[in-house]
Amino acid sequence: MNPVFKATEVIGAGLIGTSIALKLVKNGGFVRLIDPNTHHQKVANQLMGAALLDGEGQPECVIVATPVDVSAMVIIEALRLYPNAIVIDIGSVKTKVLHEVWTKGEKNSDLLRRYLPTHPMAGREFSGPEGAQSDLFESRPWAITPHPENSAEIRELGARFITEMGAIPQSLTPEEHDQQVAMTSHAPQILASALAGSLSGELALSGQGLRDMTRLAHSDPDVWISILSANAAALGPHLQRIVKSINLLIDNNFDQQSVLEFMERGRSGVQRIPGKHGGIPRNYSSLNVVIPDRAGQLAALFNHCADVKINIEDLRIEHSPGQETGLITLYVQTGDLSTLEDHLSTLGWQCTEGKKII
């Protein structure tokens, strides 16, 4: 593959910066990956190996992958230092950084023209270069939030870079972006941490729902401190709406009408979330299968699914405290359900239809 940029400087060797660097190298580019954290810098240098862009090399592109509270400063420096490079910011919050670049930087439209704000939607539960992987962005949405000084050429170059990363470019305004991530990423993080933080005592009765609802609470606070603060303007009002809906339930003492309206709003909202393959979520049918807790059982099960050439669209394993066996839920196209159920039952698997839901 002919890389969009032969030489790239990546500033910030965290999960995202390092993953971008790995993908660039894989695609045949030369990369200088720098980080003020000496541990990160060391890991980064080991990863770059022979593809290291030397200290004097002029990058065609600079990727700013720093925490969002310092990214405006880094962006302005990069624009001044490399007068021919495109500077691509990949931070999680867009409006505030754009505003800072605009107000702190010179009002030099040639400089600003080369600054393209973007944001890849990739995992945030992990952090640091050790978790980096070249395929982190594979088929993920990657927002481009251009500003008026960006030429069509710069936007096009950014989209080509994003495609090269394996991701799917999505154009939004910076304001739309910040509203969307407040809803789809920042509020879920807050609710997961709030729920986990409210737990106390022995939890003998906890189930899968609680585990799903608190998984994000493992996230690294260092990653989130600058993000949440930078997006306070969009996040605060959104959380207030959520809090208000909960307070209304409490104030009405969970009366029938309030609970019904509240839960119906939730059922309608969850339909907005795109499913696999994007667009409108599909309704799959599900089959619950009991699996003994020993090596090889999953292999046996999926072999039997493959016998009848049925594609498993999604799956979930459920475990509970003290459980020796597991319950796996297979999601398949509705038309495939009875074939699969008949086949597995015949072969001795204990299985039951679930609901059409995902």
Add this chain to the structure above:
Amino acid sequence: MNPVFKATEVIGAGLIGTSIALKLVKNGGFVRLIDPNTHHQKVANQLMGAALLDGEGQPECVIVATPVDVSAMVIIEALRLYPNAIVIDIGSVKTKVLHEVWTKGEKNSDLLRRYLPTHPMAGREFSGPEGAQSDLFESRPWAITPHPENSAEIRELGARFITEMGAIPQSLTPEEHDQQVAMTSHAPQILASALAGSLSGELALSGQGLRDMTRLAHSDPDVWISILSANAAALGPHLQRIVKSINLLIDNNFDQQSVLEFMERGRSGVQRIPGKHGGIPRNYSSLNVVIPDRAGQLAALFNHCADVKINIEDLRIEHSPGQETGLITLYVQTGDLSTLEDHLSTLGWQCTEGKKII
């Protein structure tokens, strides 16, 4: 198997009542399953078949599996109608129903002695008899919340019944139970519905975190209306603590110290959740593997895992909008990780270590 009770009446042919009936029949018992909903009653009769306890038969046990707002009344009636039967309530909320039985029923301690409050921890995303399965309780915790009139003999009988259902008896006071389910089941449901209900517009940037955090929002409001209202006393104050922690963040404009304390509290709380096999959660290691989106790939992958005799402790599939391939995360014992990674890489799977987290 010799069933604990030869003849049982199950009142309420919803998901839980019907699943209990199915398991009783499977274990060789005779069952009368009754429901005021004619559709449920019809499904129930079909399911019972030859194991139907006829209308005149005296049950040794009555299972009350009605919505919690009517269960006290049903319990009292059953205690009076069948003077030799144990009456086992399986509702999701304990204190309020116990109080109602106590105040509305006669203060006849022989009557009350035979009433045993319990609660199986089983899935609540689905409802109705169609979703019932005899193994619904397999290895799940099942709370027994006895009251002072219960004799040791009645408690013992209840524990034997629960074990026969495949579940694991857990003794708690009714108050402990209601506090725990407020924390581990009712609050997660509220937060999932609140988050889903807050969604609006096009959600081009949503990822797996949002999907995990809103899965419970699919739940049936009819099931939850009586539960939430009956547990208002425990749930209200718990939700207020959660809301307070979120309001504090908003009021402090997401400043560094507030976010840090808030998220650290979440990280510490999530450690309290029991993992697979109960007790202290294990730390598994994870391996991310890219899987092409076509039939047979999962079978191939699990065959390759079975080659090296490694037990997959848990797994997750991640899909994003527009994604053609999937990313599967396999959780294994930390000591097994490098063996599995080496083996899969050699066979051409694209895989990368994740973090030690679950």
